[in-house]
Amino acid sequence: MKPVQIFLFFISFCLLVSCATSIKNYDPNKQYPKEKLQQDFTLLENILESKHPSLYWYTSKDSMDMYFNKYYNAIEDSMTEQRFGWKILAPLVSKIHCGHTSFGMSIKYNKWVAKKRLASFPLYLKIWNDTMAITANLDRKDTVLKKGTLITAVNGMNCSTIVKNIFNFLPEDGYADNVNYSRISNNFPYYHRNIFGLYKSYTVNYLDTAGKEQTIKVPYFTAPKDSLARNKIDRLVKKEKRETKGQKLLGARSLAIDTANNTAVITLNTFSKGKLRQFFRQTFHRIKKDNINNVVLDIRSNGGGKINLSTLLTRYVTRVPFKVADSAYTVTRSLGKYTKYVKGNFWNNIGLFFLTKKHADGKYHFGHLEKKLYQPKSNNHFGGNLYVLINGPTFSASTLFCNAVKGQPGVTLIGEEAGGGWHGNNGIFIPDITLPNTHLRVRLPLFRLIQYNHVPKNGEGVMPDIYVGTNYDALLKSYDKKMQVVMELIKKNRQ
Numbered sequence: 001m002k003p004v005q006i007f008l009f010f011i012s013f014c015l016l017v018s019c020a021t022s023i024k025n026y027d028p029n030k031q032y033p034k035e036k037l038q039q040d041f042t043l044l045e046n047i048l049e050s051k052h053p054s055l056y057w058y059t060s061k062d063s064m065d066m067y068f069n070k071y072y073n074a075i076e077d078s079m080t081e082q083r084f085g086w087k088i089l090a091p092l093v094s095k096i097h098c099g100h101t102s103f104g105m106s107i108k109y110n111k112w113v114a115k116k117r118l119a120s121f122p123l124y125l126k127i128w129n130d131t132m133a134i135t136a137n138l139d140r141k142d143t144v145l146k147k148g149t150l151i152t153a154v155n156g157m158n159c160s161t162i163v164k165n166i167f168n169f170l171p172e173d174g175y176a177d178n179v180n181y182s183r184i185s186n187n188f189p190y191y192h193r194n195i196f197g198l199y200k201s202y203t204v205n206y207l208d209t210a211g212k213e214q215t216i217k218v219p220y221f222t223a224p225k226d227s228l229a230r231n232k233i234d235r236l237v238k239k240e241k242r243e244t245k246g247q248k249l250l251g252a253r254s255l256a257i258d259t260a261n262n263t264a265v266i267t268l269n270t271f272s273k274g275k276l277r278q279f280f281r282q283t284f285h286r287i288k289k290d291n292i293n294n295v296v297l298d299i300r301s302n303g304g305g306k307i308n309l310s311t312l313l314t315r316y317v318t319r320v321p322f323k324v325a326d327s328a329y330t331v332t333r334s335l336g337k338y339t340k341y342v343k344g345n346f347w348n349n350i351g352l353f354f355l356t357k358k359h360a361d362g363k364y365h366f367g368h369l370e371k372k373l374y375q376p377k378s379n380n381h382f383g384g385n386l387y388v389l390i391n392g393p394t395f396s397a398s399t400l401f402c403n404a405v406k407g408q409p410g411v412t413l414i415g416e417e418a419g420g421g422w423h424g425n426n427g428i429f430i431p432d433i434t435l436p437n438t439h440l441r442v443r444l445p446l447f448r449l450i451q452y453n454h455v456p457k458n459g460e461g462v463m464p465d466i467y468v469g470t471n472y473d474a475l476l477k478s479y480d481k482k483m484q485v486v487m488e489l490i491k492k493n494r495q
Contacts, residue, residue: 026108031078032438040435041072041088044442047338047433048096053331053448054426058097058174058459067095081109085440086194090169093442097459099173099395099419100427106439119198120189122221125151127185128470130159135475138189138221145206145218148476152213153205155196166191172419174459178392179419189221249274255283261490263294265483268313271305271397277312284316284380293384294490296483300389300415304396307369307428314401315377317386319408322374324400327450328428329363330356342444343432351429352446366428366447385493386411387486390464394418396427402462403451412489415468415482418461424450 045068048055056064071092079087082105089103105113123145124136132151139145152158157165163184169191170180184191201219208214252274256265264287268276287295295317304310311324333352339345356364390402390413399420405411426445433442466485474481 026112028082028109028112029080031080032084034075034077034079036437037075037079037084037088038072040084040437040440041075043338043341044089044433044435045072047341047444048101051332051335051338051444051446052096052098052101052426053329053446054098055096057448057457059095064095067092081106081438081440082194084438086169089440089442094167094169094171097172097174098426098445099171099176099179099421100425100430100443100445102171102443104432104441104443106434106441108439117223118193119220119222121154121192121199121202122218123151123188123204125185125188126470126475127159127163127181127188131470131472132159132162133472133475135185139218142218144216145204148472150207151204152207153203154192155199155203166195169195173395173421173425173461174423174457176392176417176419176421176459176461178417178461179395180392182392182419249279252276253279255279255286257286257290257292258487261294261487261494262292263296263487263490264292265296265298267298269299269301271302271307271309271313273305276309280313280316281380284377284382287382288380294387295382295384296387296389296486296490298389298483299394299398299401300391300482301393302395302398303393304398304420304427307397307400310397310401311374314404315374316380317382317411318374318376318405319383319410321376322404323372323452324369324374325366325424325449326370326452326454327424328366328369328447329359329361330366330447331363332446333358333364338433341433341436343434345431348429348431348446369428369449384410385490387489388413389415389482389486390418390462391416391482392419392461394462395420396425399425399462400449400451403454406462406465412466413462413464414466414486414489415464417463420461422451422460422462423454423457424448 059067071088075084075088085103085105093101093103120138122138122142123134125132126135134145134147134149134151136147137145154162163181166184167177167180170183172180198220201217203215204218205213205215252270253276254267257263258265264283266283307324314322330352333356334349335342335345335352339349342348352364355366355368357367359365386405388402388405388411394402395418399418399422402413402418403422406413426448428445428447428449430443430445433444435441468482468485471481
């Protein structure tokens with residue numbers, strides 16, 4: 001082995017060992033002194049006040065100052081990383097009402113917890129409006145609280161009270177809280193444990209088969225030792241049977257053709273990966289070749305990604321020319337003295353400097369996104385009936401797509417309010433701030449983007465043309481009600 005190779009091997013080995021050692025020695029119960037927590041908090045406050053483009057967009061400066069003071073004074077003499085994050089940082093950043101400004105645990109914590117099955121509330125609940133229904137029970141021996149059982153209260157708190165409390169800890173664009181209903185429904189035990197704490201037992205009120213309210217005590221769930229051993233084996237098996245490239249691509253996007261209904265169903269879960277340029281080109285070529293008149297675009301799980309890919313998809317289906325934004329700007333041209341606390345700081349500083357230009361309003365504008373007028377695709381353009389499925393997790397770049405096509409002839413948005421702001425949102429560059437003492441992270445969007453032909457700033461997400469909410473029968477029988485409505489509409493229009 002050559003000296004250079006030996007040196008590189010040695011460096012790699014040291015990095016791996018140091019990483020493994022740091023995770024092995026990580027202590028989630030470590031108490032940080034008040035002084036260190038105050039230092040992290042003050043640094044975060046200073047960065048947000050000087051670099052966030054929309055700190056006072058939905059919350060006035062007076063109110064934000066009040067929140068900064070409130071949570072600074074709530075810092076205890078000592079706190080763990082988890083407690084400081086959830087009791088101080090999470091409720092603070094939620095007051096900004098920016099879906100791209102969220103807090104996250106440290107990298108070390110996430111690596112540590114990835115190997116753990118923490119004790120938790122045992123029930124997964126689907127929550128909508130003022131209704132809670134069980135979707136899964138971690139205690140498989142429980143014969144009472146089954147899938148579909150309606151829950152009326154947990155520890156004396158009804159649905160509206162639980163939702164109101166949890167929403168105080170979660171980010172959202174404006175007041176488009178449908179995304180947070182989805183978050184809670186996807187992992188109710190996680191949010192309940194971090195926000196309300198862990199209880200040895202829970203008092204659960206539910207409706208029995210006769211519709212009468214009953215009360216039951218349920219213990220918190222912990223995975224038995226044999227399950228932990230089995231999970232360890234499962235992880236080893238999964239490591240050996242890694243997901244193939246094809247499976248990864250299908251997880252990002254897929255195409256299905258329903259020849260009987262002359263319909264193509266495109267499922268697009270991201271604008272970040274999946275060789276989308278090639279996928280769009282081949283998909284719309286086939287749609288044109290097969291003379292398909294109906295396209296169902298499912299972006300219900302699409303949290304966004306690259307704006308240029310969202311724009312490319314829009315060009316394949318738009319009936320009119322469009323722009324990405326009426327306005328896109330940042331309040332800074334450099335991260336300045338806070339550079340070292342921001343991930344990807346070099347490239348973010350380069351982008352801020354070279355992609356923006358100061359205007360008369362004192363802001364640094366991203367001129368390309370404001371000026372470039374995009375035309376519909378000349379090749380393989382689809383001009384038939386387009387049905388777009390949306391809901392809370394439809395966010396960020398997906399919202400740009402929805403806003404661009406909404407209201408056009410032959411385009412129908414179906415489902416629920418999107419989580420992304422209809423008037424506009426913050427993003428483009430979204431690096432993490434890493435606080436130096438606790439290593440907790442907070443996402444920092446650097447640009448404010450106001451949608452092209454934007455609607456008034458009322459805090460709404462993009463609204464569907466046809467509303468289809470949660471359906472209890474579909475929940476019980478595990479079928480897709482929104483897709484069912486779309487297919488029925490396509491069949492009706494064919495008659």
